[in-house]
Amino acid sequence: MTIVLQLPKVKRIEAERPQKCKYCKGELLQRWGQVRKQIKDTKIRQVKAYRYRCTRCRRTFRHYPAGVERGMQSERLKKLAVICWSFGLSYRGMEGIFSAFGVNLSRMSGWRDVQVGGEAIRRRKAWQPTRVVGVDGAWLHGTGVMVAVDMGDGQPLAIGAIDEKDMSSVLRWLGELKQQHGIGAIVTDDLAMYRGITERLGLGHQVCQFHVRRWVGRMCREVSKKLPEEWLWMIERIKQIMEELPPDASKQFLELYKRLPGDLKLGQKRTAVDQLRRLLIRLSESWDRYTTFFHDAGIPWTNNRTEQAIGKMKMRAKLTRGYKTPAGMLNGLLVSSVNLT
Ligand SMILES: [Zn+2]
Numbered sequence: 001m002t003i004v005l006q007l008p009k010v011k012r013i014e015a016e017r018p019q020k021c022k023y024c025k026g027e028l029l030q031r032w033g034q035v036r037k038q039i040k041d042t043k044i045r046q047v048k049a050y051r052y053r054c055t056r057c058r059r060t061f062r063h064y065p066a067g068v069e070r071g072m073q074s075e076r077l078k079k080l081a082v083i084c085w086s087f088g089l090s091y092r093g094m095e096g097i098f099s100a101f102g103v104n105l106s107r108m109s110g111w112r113d114v115q116v117g118g119e120a121i122r123r124r125k126a127w128q129p130t131r132v133v134g135v136d137g138a139w140l141h142g143t144g145v146m147v148a149v150d151m152g153d154g155q156p157l158a159i160g161a162i163d164e165k166d167m168s169s170v171l172r173w174l175g176e177l178k179q180q181h182g183i184g185a186i187v188t189d190d191l192a193m194y195r196g197i198t199e200r201l202g203l204g205h206q207v208c209q210f211h212v213r214r215w216v217g218r219m220c221r222e223v224s225k226k227l228p229e230e231w232l233w234m235i236e237r238i239k240q241i242m243e244e245l246p247p248d249a250s251k252q253f254l255e256l257y258k259r260l261p262g263d264l265k266l267g268q269k270r271t272a273v274d275q276l277r278r279l280l281i282r283l284s285e286s287w288d289r290y291t292t293f294f295h296d297a298g299i300p301w302t303n304n305r306t307e308q309a310i311g312k313m314k315m316r317a318k319l320t321r322g323y324k325t326p327a328g329m330l331n332g333l334l335v336s337s338v339n340l341t
Contacts, residue, residue, distance in 0.1 A: 008075040010041055010067030013048045018063045026056030035062065040103050041074035073109065081110045082117035086336050090319040111328070118331025121338050130157055130181040132204075132299050134306030135174065135188050137164025140317045141329060146170060147313070148177055149306040151187060151299070156309050156337050159330045167193050175201055185292065187303045190215060195289070206292040208303035216242055219279050226272035231260070234276060238283070245291060253284035312337050 020027055032053040038046055047068050053060045067075045077098075084094045091107040098105040132151040137144060144163030149156055158177055162169045170193070177183060178201055185204030188194040189211040198205040216238070224235045234256055241249050257280035260273055283290075293301040316336045317329065 007079050008067045010039075010044055010074045010076050011047070011065035012044055014050070014063060014065035018052060021052075021054035021057060021059070022061050023059050024054060024057040026054045028055040029053065030055060032060050037064070037068070038072070039068055039074050040072050040105065041067075041077050042080065042101055042103065044074065073105070073113070077103065077105065078113045078116065081105060081113040082335055085110070085114045085117075085332065086338075088316070088319075088336070111332075114335050115328060115331045118334045121334050122331075125157060127180055128157070131184045133157060133177065133181070133183050133186050134300075134303045135186050135194075136303060136306045136310060137162075138310045138314065140313065140333075143329070145330070146173060147306060147310055148174075149309045151305060154305045154309070156313075156334060157181065159313075159334060161327070161330065164191075167197070171197050171200060174203075178203065185296070185299055187300060187306070189303060190286075195286075204292055204296070204299070205289045206299050206301065207286065207289045209290065209301045210304070212290050213242060216279070216283070219275070223272050223275050223279065227276065228273070231273065231276065234260075238279070245294075247294075249291075250284045250287035253280045253287065256280050257284060309337055 017031075018029060021029060029052045032051040034048055034050050036046055037049055047065050049062045049064045049068070051060050051062055064070075069075065073081075081094055081098075084097060085091075089097065091110045094110045095105060095107050128150075130150045130152065134149040134151050135146065137146050139145075143161055144165070146160045146162045146164060147156060148158045148160075160173045162173055164170060174186070174197060183203065185206065186194070186198065187206045187208060190207050194205065194207075197203075220235050220238060224232060227235070237256060238253075241252055246252065257277055260277050260280070262274070262277055293299045313333045313336070316333055
């Protein structure tokens with residue numbers, strides 16, 4: 001994680017005059033008195049602001065020193081709050097740290113700072129080109145969320161308050177992401193839904209190899225318990241193909257499939273041989289999606305980075321009790337999982 005600590009400067013007084021009237025953009029301004037302003041900052045408690053009067057529209061306005069705006073908090077304090085949050089402090093923890101430095105930052109203000117930080121990240125990422133994206137669903141604070149991670153840098157690209165079970169919403173969300181970022185391929189776990197979605201959207205598709213190996217291994221173990229001895233060699237053959245990933249694996253699975261007797265009658269219970277047949281046809285048909293990474297060096301063979309990002313968010317979500325609107329939560333999670341620069 002690279003964090004560049006570049007805190008905005010805060011001045012006590014601003015020597016430079018404003019260039020233009022903030023209302024009418026008129027350029028001829030008269031100084032019109034001065035005011036003192038209390039601020040919340042790590043070093044400065046009070047700044048001096050000049051008032052100016054525009055000779056064109058005759059309105060007056062305050063011109064604050066660098067790092068100070070209309071609100072109480074300095075820009076430096078806002079940025080520090082966001083950094084504290086991204087380092088894993090809770091809002092209560094932030095309140096404590098700042099009070100140790102004589103600054104009274106309420107939990108609510110800390111939360112607001114993080115929200116603004118999250119929005120800034122969203123704006124910055126809005127149209128960033130991203131070729132390969134890892135996609136996965138998670139459950140945070142009782143809300144279903146979808147997370148998209150840029151496989152180039154491992155950073156979250158977008159989080160949506162969408163339940164992974166709601167296929168039409170996932171489709172719409174991924175369609176928008178594809179348009180905004182020019183996505184070419186996605187990496188997912190082995191849900192059948194993603195097959196339909198990638199076909200509809202014309203996206204390349206890699207199914208995470210860890211997921212494939214896990215469920216194939218489980219199926220093999222299950223089936224081999226009941227399988228007639230004469231077919232047990234097939235289980236070994238499947239394991240071998242999964243290990244070696246030969247280029248003609250799809251064909252090999254199909255040939256194995258054809259050698260098994262298939263006589264499942266309606267209403268009959270599925271036998272171990274039927275299960276093995278189903279496993280083989282599924283592997284044969286999906287093989288392209290399991291091995292897309294062979295043909296494209298930019299596509300990883302697992303969805304690990306996405307799972308890591310989600311793991312980080314889940315840890316973070318434990319500390320965000322109280323503010324449970326999905327949008328607020330997502331901004332906070334985005335701030336906590338993106339590199340700050
Ligand atoms: Zn004016």
